[in-house]
Amino acid sequence: MPELPEVETTVRGIKPHLVSKVISHIKVRQEQLRWPIETKILKQKLSAQVIKAVTRRAKYILIHVSTGTLVIHLGMSGTLKIVAANTPILKHDHFDVVMLSGQILRFNDPRRFGAVLFIEDDLDLHPRFQHLGPEPLSKTFTAKSLYEKSRKHRLPIKSFIMNAKVVVGVGNIYASESLFSANIHPLHPAHALPLEAYKKLHAAIQAILKAAIKKGGTTLKDFYQSDGKPGYFSQELQVYDRAGMSCFCCNTAIEAIRIGQRSSYYCPVCQKL
DNA sequence: CGTAGCGCCTGCCGGC
DNA sequence: TGCCGGCAGGCGCTAC
Numbered sequence: 357m358p359e360l361p362e363v364e365t366t367v368r369g370i371k372p373h374l375v376s377k378v379i380s381h382i383k384v385r386q387e388q389l390r391w392p393i394e395t396k397i398l399k400q401k402l403s404a405q406v407i408k409a410v411t412r413r414a415k416y417i418l419i420h421v422s423t424g425t426l427v428i429h430l431g432m433s434g435t436l437k438i439v440a441a442n443t444p445i446l447k448h449d450h451f452d453v454v455m456l457s458g459q460i461l462r463f464n465d466p467r468r469f470g471a472v473l474f475i476e477d478d479l480d481l482h483p484r485f486q487h488l489g490p491e492p493l494s495k496t497f498t499a500k501s502l503y504e505k506s507r508k509h510r511l512p513i514k515s516f517i518m519n520a521k522v523v524v525g526v527g528n529i530y531a532s533e534s535l536f537s538a539n540i541h542p543l544h545p546a547h548a549l550p551l552e553a554y555k556k557l558h559a560a561i562q563a564i565l566k567a568a569i570k571k572g573g574t575t576l577k578d579f580y581q582s583d584g585k586p587g588y589f590s591q592e593l594q595v596y597d598r599a600g601m602s603c604f605c606c607n608t609a610i611e612a613i614r615i616g617q618r619s620s621y622y623c624p625v626c627q628k629l
Numbered sequence: 630c631g632t633a634g635c636g637c638c639t640g641c642c643g644g645c
Numbered sequence: 646t647g648c649c650g651g652c653a654g655g656c657g658c659t660a661c
Contacts, residue, residue: 388638429656433639466638467653467654469637469638508630518655528654633660635660636659644649
């Protein structure tokens, strides 16, 4: 379940194996992902290209070459791994970028919610990227801007911070965790929270994402192995998936509710804001 | 415009 | 034992 820390960990893991490498060819085994893979275009635009950089925007992994950008989204269940030539194909191995060296960047995604696309134009102008909000760990993401955006939104604060136009990279798990840390009830209407609450929330989002990325970083070596499980789940989640269990802070039973079709968890005593 | 709800897809788990 | 329903969830789409 890749959230932003797992995507960032993936980028850091694969980057050293890709930058400055020459692409030999690509291999597509399953075109039907979130959007159909345009195999012909990918083959044309990526063959013989040198990888210039590997970066991330929101939860999109960006592999830059001179003809454009290969964009990979892990969706719900996707993983990217660097594997050696001749590594056996596993179920759901949908897409390979094969390097001249023989090393392969391999995309596996059981649920096929992920995406692989090629964008030739400036990414910031592309419809998929132009409306994205600030990166949560950048200076453009501030408590004040978050507060100001919230004034015209009456929806629950949890749904508000999960909106990619507001801030990118806050998925279901970290939305619950951030709100717990900031002592904010997940159903509180966004526009009704004061600036002080947004200061706490902003700080919580940054601290929790940073901590999770730091944890993920400890398993970077796994990206060159067969089991590429990033370790961010080992981070101690305070409320997520802990319905009925004791709050680590006050011992009250954690409650589970549905907000916008998403499972949500909170402590009814600690989160009164 | 903001908001709510749906669907994509497979694997897993609990209940019968 | 095997089947089936429900859930997991990022994100774009549609409808109001």
